Amino acid sequence: MASTLEAKNLSRLFGANYAVKDVSFNLERGEVLGFLGPNGAGKSTTMRMLTGNLAPTEGAVDICGFDMLADPKKAKSMIGYLPEMRPLYKELTVDEYLTIAARFHNVPAKKINHSVDIAKDRCGLMHMSKRLIENLSNGYQQRVGIAQAIIHEPEIVILDEPTVGLDPIQIREIRKLIKEIGKNHSVILSTHILPEVEMVCDRVQIINQGSLVFHGSINELKQQRIGNKLQVGLKKAPALKDLKSINFISDVEKIEGDFFRFHFKTNVDSEKLASLCVEKKWGLYHIAPDVTSLEDIFAQLTMLGDKS
Amino acid sequence: MIINIARKELKSLFASPMGWIILALLMFGFGTFYLSGMDSYFQVMSGSIRPAERIGVTMFVGQNIYGSAAYLMSFAIPILTMKLISEERKSMTLPFLMSAPISISEIIVGKFLGLLIFLSSLVLYIFLMLSTMNIWADIDFGYLIANSFGLILLISAFVALGTFFSSLTSQPIISAVLSFIALFAMMMAGRYFASDPEHWFNYVSLLPHYQSFSKGIIDSADVAYFVLFTATFIVLTIRRLDSDRLRG
Numbered sequence: 201m202a203s204t205l206e207a208k209n210l211s212r213l214f215g216a217n218y219a220v221k222d223v224s225f226n227l228e229r230g231e232v233l234g235f236l237g238p239n240g241a242g243k244s245t246t247m248r249m250l251t252g253n254l255a256p257t258e259g260a261v262d263i264c265g266f267d268m269l270a271d272p273k274k275a276k277s278m279i280g281y282l283p284e285m286r287p288l289y290k291e292l293t294v295d296e297y298l299t300i301a302a303r304f305h306n307v308p309a310k311k312i313n314h315s316v317d318i319a320k321d322r323c324g325l326m327h328m329s330k331r332l333i334e335n336l337s338n339g340y341q342q343r344v345g346i347a348q349a350i351i352h353e354p355e356i357v358i359l360d361e362p363t364v365g366l367d368p369i370q371i372r373e374i375r376k377l378i379k380e381i382g383k384n385h386s387v388i389l390s391t392h393i394l395p396e397v398e399m400v401c402d403r404v405q406i407i408n409q410g411s412l413v414f415h416g417s418i419n420e421l422k423q424q425r426i427g428n429k430l431q432v433g434l435k436k437a438p439a440l441k442d443l444k445s446i447n448f449i450s451d452v453e454k455i456e457g458d459f460f461r462f463h464f465k466t467n468v469d470s471e472k473l474a475s476l477c478v479e480k481k482w483g484l485y486h487i488a489p490d491v492t493s494l495e496d497i498f499a500q501l502t503m504l505g506d507k508s
Numbered sequence: 509m510i511i512n513i514a515r516k517e518l519k520s521l522f523a524s525p526m527g528w529i530i531l532a533l534l535m536f537g538f539g540t541f542y543l544s545g546m547d548s549y550f551q552v553m554s555g556s557i558r559p560a561e562r563i564g565v566t567m568f569v570g571q572n573i574y575g576s577a578a579y580l581m582s583f584a585i586p587i588l589t590m591k592l593i594s595e596e597r598k599s600m601t602l603p604f605l606m607s608a609p610i611s612i613s614e615i616i617v618g619k620f621l622g623l624l625i626f627l628s629s630l631v632l633y634i635f636l637m638l639s640t641m642n643i644w645a646d647i648d649f650g651y652l653i654a655n656s657f658g659l660i661l662l663i664s665a666f667v668a669l670g671t672f673f674s675s676l677t678s679q680p681i682i683s684a685v686l687s688f689i690a691l692f693a694m695m696m697a698g699r700y701f702a703s704d705p706e707h708w709f710n711y712v713s714l715l716p717h718y719q720s721f722s723k724g725i726i727d728s729a730d731v732a733y734f735v736l737f738t739a740t741f742i743v744l745t746i747r748r749l750d751s752d753r754l755r756g
Contacts, residue, residue, distance in 0.1 A: 248603075251603075251607045252606065252607060252753075253603050253606045253607055253753065254753060255753050255754045272609075272611070273609040273610075273611065274609070276607060276608060276609040277609040279607065281603065281607040283600070283603045283607075285600035286600075287599075287600060287601040287602070287603050287604035288601070289520060289601060290599070291520060291523045291524050292519065292520070292523055296519065296523075300512075300515075300516050300519070301604075301608075303512045303515075303516075304509075304512060304513075304516075304604075304605070304608035304609075304610060305608055305609065306509075306609060348604070
């Protein structure tokens, strides 16, 4: 697999503050890369630099072999970009808007109608062709935004927080659409919702205060997230000391009430723990993987970053 | 690619009521001046008995219309130019243009041309309206062509200046007001030192350069003035938009 996008030591100063500091990564052909971070972490700034909307203070962006600063037209023609604020001309109809988008991205005149139809079909906009964008619902406007980004069949599709402000059903549909797009294009997707990344992405990057704090496959993140812990509810729990003395358990914490967090020495073995609880009649009524919240992961990762 | 931007601009102008309303109002204005010009021509000419006092109908009516065009345009153009960049900034649509494979210069020149083509339809309309006098009189087409050319140059200068002010702010109304004030000041600059025709204010001011066209003269110095004026503001606009990319 060849890499289609390469960011090299990207930095961006706003005044005296680094919004993005020394960020390097690459995007492989045909993968969906999740860009995860809290609000204000520098996700949008990075994306604006990747798409040539903002000049980096330092560093370079290489798109399929074309440098964004030296050869912006060629580099930009490989990218489809949907910014956080949808750039829609609301006085136009869906067809008119997509035709303009196709023209701007050098789609040959004869193929424009065809491209517009394909993009509408992929984004489920076929029955909205003649509607004014202004009159579409939030979810459909977002689809128009995505259609605009894929109309010229770009190598790379960059979507900045594509599911923000949508209702749960729309979110599910947009996620399905993004997965669909990921089959033919490389996709970069930014979000601050961790489960979204797990659902849609192949690889994930976490950015915090302008620096990358984690990058790896989605499984690595899940490992980080779930770890070797179980949350267990016991009605007739023995003393904490007795629980700690179980031979395959490294540590036990009391969370609150009857809930305990069991840390396993090796891999999680819920069956073994469950049978032990039943055997000892501890009144087991709840057993579940202990999911670390995004905040915890950030805390963990940023602390790791500080140590190193 | 410049043409594609211009087409998009034209499409936007005609997709909103604003474009149509301004065209209609301006045409109504020019029609009224045409009518009143014809009316007063016969009144004035019947009073002037000596041949030296008489001037042709083309010049009489033409001066009336082309002279008023400068003022009407200074009202209309800021309202149209505020859409070009200010409104794109406000509705956050600039990234749509900036992330397409189009250079900033192409974007600005395209937008400028789009609006210029839109307004040129008015110049053509005035030309056709005045040509109808040819049915009963023998009119001077050279005079009309010189004036039309002058008006197009004036419009392009106005549009370039308006586009520049449009690029400064994300508040369309402010950009319209600023460009109206700037246009008015540029037009009136000559009046302050009217007693001294050699004063440099007169060279900088817009109207004295436009007035030579209304005598039916195409003076290369005036053409150069308008071309330079337009080019200056287009370059300034490009610089302004580029600094967005650099400074964020």
